[in-house]
Amino acid sequence: MDDRLHLVMVEPNGSGGLIHYAYQLCTALAEEGVDVTLVTGREYELADLPHNFTVNNVLDLWPLFEAGRSEEIRLGRWRRLWRKVFRTLRRGVRAVRLIRAWLLLVRYLLRLHPDVVLFSKINFPFEAFFLAYLRRRGLFLSQICHEFELRESRWGALESLVARLYASVYPNFSALFFHAKENRQRFLALYPRISPERMFLIPHGNSEWLLRLPMSVTPDELRERYGLSVDDRVVLFFGLLAPSKGLEDLLDAFALARRDCDAKLVIAGYPTKHMDMVALQERIDTLGLRKDVILDTRYIPLDEVGALMGLASVVVYPYRSGTQSGALQVAYIFGRPVVVTRVGGLPEAVEDGKSGFLVPPRSPEALADRIVTLVNDPALAKRMGDYARHLAETRFSWQTVARKILDVYDSLLSRAR
Structure with a gap:
């Protein structure tokens, strides 16, 4: 008889950062x-690993990543409008597909009845219905x-209502894991009815697995593709492009930094x-940076990430808000110093002055100052x-992450027996 703990992890997205996280945690x-x-x-996307x-x-x-999305910047106004209308209509079809996927998942989990089910991000409040049903059927979530x-x-006027609906999601979980104390405190402020006894801290795991992937392109070849010279120092932003990532602040900061350092800015990630x-x-054009900023708006292939990090003198995460950053761990594992804003749990992952610098959010001047420091002092950048x-x-x-999670399960499951 197999007396091992049987755990099912559910990560619906088959590509992107969350499935990378799930793969490493499951391993x-x-x-x-x-x-x-x-x-x-x-x-x-990781089937061959x-x-x-x-x-x-x-x-x-x-x-999760559409082939044409990164090309929209080149489309005319009417074609962009049509795509927006098309996506709005498509949401209804996707809602049906999501419900079907949940019905399949519920049947699968009830048939398997594992000791523990570990979910990733819950995207919609209606998913609480399925979670509550699984909990009532005796599954440990x-x-x-x-x-x-x-x-x-x-959501406009509906935003507060949607936020309240999300409150029905979290009571279904016997354990909630957070990557930082600040995130746990923020969660408690939003959902005060959830017992702190269900909340546990774990580190955000590294991206060591990327070091084992063969590179399809070298840093020098990537330099040539981007039109960079061998002497160009590179300030890099890497990760999904979203309003909360503070890219406007980064552009303003880079415009200031260019007065005191010679560098190019590469923004690489899917919008x-x-x-x-x-x-x-x-x-970019208004700031006069067209010749100094390279936009690579693809979903960066995994076998190019190492070469991309190899270009960077410093990797910048100028977030305006956030919880944690998997992209930060990519910079760390490739030995790159970072400049990071003090939002969410990010300050708990960066040792200021040792692994990088922390700056206030929405502060292009402070961001520029730290970029200049690292670009102009390669020895300091190397130490960091x-x-x-x-x-x-x-x-x-x-x-470390796996053992902390298993300690929680051992404690909670032994109490339930």
Whole structure:
């Protein structure tokens, strides 16, 4: 008889940062002796990587990253308007597909009846109905609280109502995991009826797995593609492009920094539906930065991430709001110093003056000052980058994350017996 803990992790998105997180966590939990199954979408982008756990990619949803999205900046006004209308109509179809996926998931979990179910981000308040049903049927539910606020979506007059509806989601979880004390405190302020005894802190794991991927392009080849010279120093933003990421502040800061340092700015990442790329390009032009800013708005292939990090003198995360950042862990594991704003749980991941610099949000002057410091002092940037790599390999190791999660499960499940 197999007496191992049987855990099912549910991550509907088959591509992007959350499935990367799920893959690494499932790997670490399996290394600790857990019988792990990952349930995800049909378009599972990591299928070719080694797995020490079971993958069931049965959720028939939709691609998170659309091929044409990054090209919209080049479209005319009417074609952009038509695409907006099309996406609005498409939401109804996707709602039906999501409900079907939940019905399949519920049947699967009740048939399997694992010891623990671990969910990722819950995107819609109506999903509370399915969670409540699973809980009533005796399943132990838990969640990694990557995000719990309406950070990008704008519901207008309905926003407070939608926020209240989300309050029905979280009572269904016996354990809620947060990546920072600040995030837990913010959650408590939003949902005071949830007992703090259900809330647990874990580190955000590193991105060590990226080091094992073969690179399809070298940093020098990427320089040539971007039109950079061998001597150009690079300030890098890497990650999804969204209003909360503070890209306008970064552009303003870079315009100031260019007075005191010689560098190029590379903004690399896929624009979310909330990001106005036309306005961003107009801001670049208004600041006179067209020749100094490179926009790579693809979903960056995994085998190009190493080369992209290899270009960077400093990686900047100028967020206006947020909880944590998986992209920050990418910079750390590749040994790059960071400049990060003091929002959400980010200050708890950065040792100011050691792995990078912390600055106030919405402060282009402070951001520019720290960018200049690192661009003009390669020796300091190297020391900070080395320490960032050290943090990734120690404090943010997945073994540490897995053991903390298992300690929580051991305690809660033993109480329930």
